[in-house]
Amino acid sequence: MEENRFALQMRDITVEFPGVLANDHVTIDCKKGEVLGLLGENGAGKTTLMNVLYGLYQPTSGKILLDGVERQIKSPSDAIQNGIGMVHQHFKLVDTLSVIENVILGMPSKDQRLNIEPAKKRFLQLCEEYELYVDPDELVWRLPVGKQQWVEILKALYRDCNVLVLDEPTAVLTPSESDQLCCAIRHIIEKNRSVVFISHKLREVMEITDRVTVIRDGKYIGTIDTKDATQIKLAEMMVGRPVTIERKDRPVFTDKKPVLVMENVSANDDRGIPALKDLSLTVHAGEIVGVAGVDGNGQRELAECIAGLRKMTAGEISIQGKPVTGVIADPSFLGFIPEDRQKTGLVMDFSIADNLIIKEHHDEPYANKGVLNYKTIKSHAREMIKKYHVKTPSEDVKVQHLSGGNQQKVVIARELDAKPVLDIAAHPTRGLDLGAVANVHDILLAERNRGAAVLFISAELQEVMALSDRIIVLFSGEIMGELEGETADQTIIGQMMLGQPLEVQQ
Amino acid sequence: MKKRNSVQFLRSPLVEDLTASLGRTILGIVMGLITGGILIALSGVNPLVAYGALLRGAFGSSDGISNVLVRASPLLLGGIGVALGIKSGVWNIGMEGYMYLGAIGAAIVGVMPLNLPAAIHILLCFVFASAFAAVWGLIPGYLKAYKGVNEVTATIMMSYIAIYLTNWVVSSLPLVAEEGVFYPMSKKFESSALLPILMKGSSLHPGPFIGIILCLVFYFILNYTSFGFRTKMLGSNPHAARYAGADSKKQIMLIIMIGAIIGGLSGAVEVMGLKRRVYMEFVTGVGYESVAVALLAGGNPIGVILAALFFAALKAGGATMSIETGVSSSMNSIIIALCMIFVIGVGVADGRRVRKADTEKSQDEDVGAKEGN
Numbered sequence: 001m002e003e004n005r006f007a008l009q010m011r012d013i014t015v016e017f018p019g020v021l022a023n024d025h026v027t028i029d030c031k032k033g034e035v036l037g038l039l040g041e042n043g044a045g046k047t048t049l050m051n052v053l054y055g056l057y058q059p060t061s062g063k064i065l066l067d068g069v070e071r072q073i074k075s076p077s078d079a080i081q082n083g084i085g086m087v088h089q090h091f092k093l094v095d096t097l098s099v100i101e102n103v104i105l106g107m108p109s110k111d112q113r114l115n116i117e118p119a120k121k122r123f124l125q126l127c128e129e130y131e132l133y134v135d136p137d138e139l140v141w142r143l144p145v146g147k148q149q150w151v152e153i154l155k156a157l158y159r160d161c162n163v164l165v166l167d168e169p170t171a172v173l174t175p176s177e178s179d180q181l182c183c184a185i186r187h188i189i190e191k192n193r194s195v196v197f198i199s200h201k202l203r204e205v206m207e208i209t210d211r212v213t214v215i216r217d218g219k220y221i222g223t224i225d226t227k228d229a230t231q232i233k234l235a236e237m238m239v240g241r242p243v244t245i246e247r248k249d250r251p252v253f254t255d256k257k258p259v260l261v262m263e264n265v266s267a268n269d270d271r272g273i274p275a276l277k278d279l280s281l282t283v284h285a286g287e288i289v290g291v292a293g294v295d296g297n298g299q300r301e302l303a304e305c306i307a308g309l310r311k312m313t314a315g316e317i318s319i320q321g322k323p324v325t326g327v328i329a330d331p332s333f334l335g336f337i338p339e340d341r342q343k344t345g346l347v348m349d350f351s352i353a354d355n356l357i358i359k360e361h362h363d364e365p366y367a368n369k370g371v372l373n374y375k376t377i378k379s380h381a382r383e384m385i386k387k388y389h390v391k392t393p394s395e396d397v398k399v400q401h402l403s404g405g406n407q408q409k410v411v412i413a414r415e416l417d418a419k420p421v422l423d424i425a426a427h428p429t430r431g432l433d434l435g436a437v438a439n440v441h442d443i444l445l446a447e448r449n450r451g452a453a454v455l456f457i458s459a460e461l462q463e464v465m466a467l468s469d470r471i472i473v474l475f476s477g478e479i480m481g482e483l484e485g486e487t488a489d490q491t492i493i494g495q496m497m498l499g500q501p502l503e504v505q506q
Numbered sequence: 507m508k509k510r511n512s513v514q515f516l517r518s519p520l521v522e523d524l525t526a527s528l529g530r531t532i533l534g535i536v537m538g539l540i541t542g543g544i545l546i547a548l549s550g551v552n553p554l555v556a557y558g559a560l561l562r563g564a565f566g567s568s569d570g571i572s573n574v575l576v577r578a579s580p581l582l583l584g585g586i587g588v589a590l591g592i593k594s595g596v597w598n599i600g601m602e603g604y605m606y607l608g609a610i611g612a613a614i615v616g617v618m619p620l621n622l623p624a625a626i627h628i629l630l631c632f633v634f635a636s637a638f639a640a641v642w643g644l645i646p647g648y649l650k651a652y653k654g655v656n657e658v659t660a661t662i663m664m665s666y667i668a669i670y671l672t673n674w675v676v677s678s679l680p681l682v683a684e685e686g687v688f689y690p691m692s693k694k695f696e697s698s699a700l701l702p703i704l705m706k707g708s709s710l711h712p713g714p715f716i717g718i719i720l721c722l723v724f725y726f727i728l729n730y731t732s733f734g735f736r737t738k739m740l741g742s743n744p745h746a747a748r749y750a751g752a753d754s755k756k757q758i759m760l761i762i763m764i765g766a767i768i769g770g771l772s773g774a775v776e777v778m779g780l781k782r783r784v785y786m787e788f789v790t791g792v793g794y795e796s797v798a799v800a801l802l803a804g805g806n807p808i809g810v811i812l813a814a815l816f817f818a819a820l821k822a823g824g825a826t827m828s829i830e831t832g833v834s835s836s837m838n839s840i841i842i843a844l845c846m847i848f849v850i851g852v853g854v855a856d857g858r859r860v861r862k863a864d865t866e867k868s869q870d871e872d873v874g875a876k877e878g879n
Binding site for chain 1: 730731732733734735736738741742743745746747748749750751752
């Protein structure tokens with residue numbers, strides 16, 4: 001009998017949720033010993049497809065073949081038994097257990113006693129084989145996210161998976177960790193195992209995969225060999241139109257008034273550990289200052305200090321000469337797009353109309369002597385929905401029913417429509433698809449051109465470089481240096497992001 | 507034109523709220539009644555006969571109805587006080603304590619021969635009741651809002667203190683405590699401080715109607731005022747409330763105090779309308795039943811009206827049921843408890859179903875929103 005070349009085939013998978021066709025006859029084939037990229041915008045149905053493979057959803061139609069044999073996968077344990085390993089975007093680890101305990105958790109065993117030593121031995125062997133080094137005795141919560149991902153991968157390998165699915169693995173990794181991941185993936189395919197690599201980042205897909213399958217709006221678009229693909233071609237397949245983040249021309253302002261002035265600001269993070277160290281920064285009217293840096297180096301604390309949501313331990317912040325002393329919730333003064341729109345920026349079970357006025361719910365014209373004026377609130381909402389192109393049947397829809405991009409539009413409409421003197425945009429494009437990203441960029445540029453001071457925080461270097469007039473790089477709560485946006489060099493910024501101050505480099 | 511109006515009426519938040527929560531609640535109650543019926547059958551009584559007696563006892567006569575309303579009075583007031591807390595994410599469940607403090611406040615001015623016109627004397631009692639309860643509520647309110655003390659523990663403990671404080675007041679506080687009686691009680695309220703009886707030959711006082719009006723008032727406050735907006739925002743997402751500039755701490759303290767004031771009024775109405783004296787332990791468990799009322803209502807003020815009347819009907823009719831059919835008198839408590847469990851159970855199950863449908867729909871979007879962390 002001829003040996004089957006395909007480790008995994010999913011044929012004509014259709015998944016229907018009430019009112020939504022999440023997957024519409026999607027087909028993927030993954031050969032043995034290859035890395036198949038699964039590429040698509042957010043919401044295109046990549047994760048749904050993989051959840052079908054992992055037995056979390058049952059497809060409405062279509063079939064799954066493993067090693068050429070049709071299989072019914074009804075639950076994750078079926079999937080594991082059939083040699084499928086999955087690393088979810090949100091790790092499924094028990095924080096308070098050690099690495100090795102997590103690895104053997106749920107494995108069937110004949111012995112009633114817990115016998116960790118042989119498991120540890122095999123685990124260390126795997127670490128060696130795949131060059132992913134993790135201390136098996138360390139508690140998981142003490143590990144950085146990157147290492148936690150290694151644990152997830154090793155856990156799947158420990159179970160001897162033939163097909164390993166990685167769902168947006170690089171989202172949480174630093175550049176050097178991403179390189180390590182690439183290396184591990186190569187080791188995995190050397191052993192004739194297969195990897196399905198889910199991403200919406202073109203560069204990585206080009207680097208790592210052998211073939212790429214693109215899906216868009218739940219539909220199968222096509223599969224091409226990576227060596228024949230270009231980033232532009234893949235982007236076109238993904239969005240159906242050519243997209244690049246390009247630096248746009250902008251008017252130059254000569255008269256530059258300082259708006260945001262921060263002097264020697266220090267602040268702690270939630271755990272009480274210093275997160276901002278003696279930081280000074282000035283943002284002028286009519287400029288975008290981009291804050292680059294690996295996420296978690298003080299960006300969140302920086303934004304919160306300016307908005308008055310976090311107490312400073314030292315230093316002073318003033319906006320247009322007014323010192324920041326408490327929470328600023330006046331969108332005509334400060335527009336603040338917080339980094340976590342679902343947790344901070346929106347009340348998920350409030351309607352769109354209500355969310356648009358959470359900062360002004362006691363002010364005219366939305367309230368009169370403490371009584372809400374729903375006529376004005378709703379007509380305001382309808383106006384905003386039209387102006388900011390929020391896709392929704394009505395202003396009474398709860399924001400939790402909107403897509404991420406439309407939720408962000410609601411936040412932007414609330415924060416920026418009143419023409420604030422200072423905009424803080426913390427990761428405003430995170431999790432948005434390319435079309436929505438371009439939209440946010442245009443809005444921020446328009447804000448700058450209107451004369452607002454804009455502080456733009458992002459972990460995506462490309463967009464910081466495309467959008468900013470000046471770029472500062474944060475590392476461990478300190479500014480590593482400042483560059484002109486127009487002439488900034490990506491490698492220099494990359495070095496600064498890893499902790500090398502600009503002066504040292506020059 | 508007329509048709510359009512009716513459609514608009516159906517879309518109003520009042521109706522939408524009710525239809526959404528009412529379906530679950532009714533299903534839960536029906537399941538509770540069926541299970542209760544099985545238990546009644548097990549004890550050898552035809553459940554249809556028993557429930558018939560229950561209904562007749564509650565609604566079969568004007569006496570029955572007035573009895574239901576009188577029993578509903580403290581549940582309505584207590585229920586709305588707890589419901590307000592639920593909406594803001596605070597478990598303000600010390601209603602029993604607030605009722606005692608309100609009763610003490612009312613008694614201090616109520617038993618005095620002040621020779622005031624009835625309206626003013628009654629008003630004075632209410633003011634004292636509110637003030638006493640407000641101070642009592644201020645303590646857990648402050649501790650919760652500014653010191654992070656768990657409000658469940660604090661309010662329950664305050665209730666115990668209130669009970670013993672009342673015992674002391676009615677047994678030995680000069681001018682208030684009645685002397686030479688076998689059971690600790692206060693002096694009788696002056697007749698000018700008593701609430702009028704609305705129906706001759708019954709004990710129907712204005713309490714239940716005050717309760718219903720307050721429920722409607724708080725329905726309006728929650729849905730149509732900035733204060734209510736802030737309250738709901740705090741309950742739904744405290745992070746967003748802070749970000750939106752709301753003073754969450756002040757709001758939490760205010761909500762607990764308002765709940766306390768309503769609880770105090772509830773206690774005052776009870777002694778001024780029904781008991782005419784403050785007795786030692788004159789309320790037992792009503793404060794906790796009002797927590798159940800608020801839960802059954804899902805924190806919705808209109809739901810509180812329905813839930814309180816439902817509880818009161820079961821309690822009033824249950825007495826008739828046990829007298830007429832010989833079903834144990836504890837059966838009505840069992841039925842109430844069964845209804846509660848099923849309503850909450852149906853709520854959880856349905857919530858899970860709705861949430862599942864939601865997550866499935868927005869699965870990819872959610873995942874997208876988190877990426878890059």
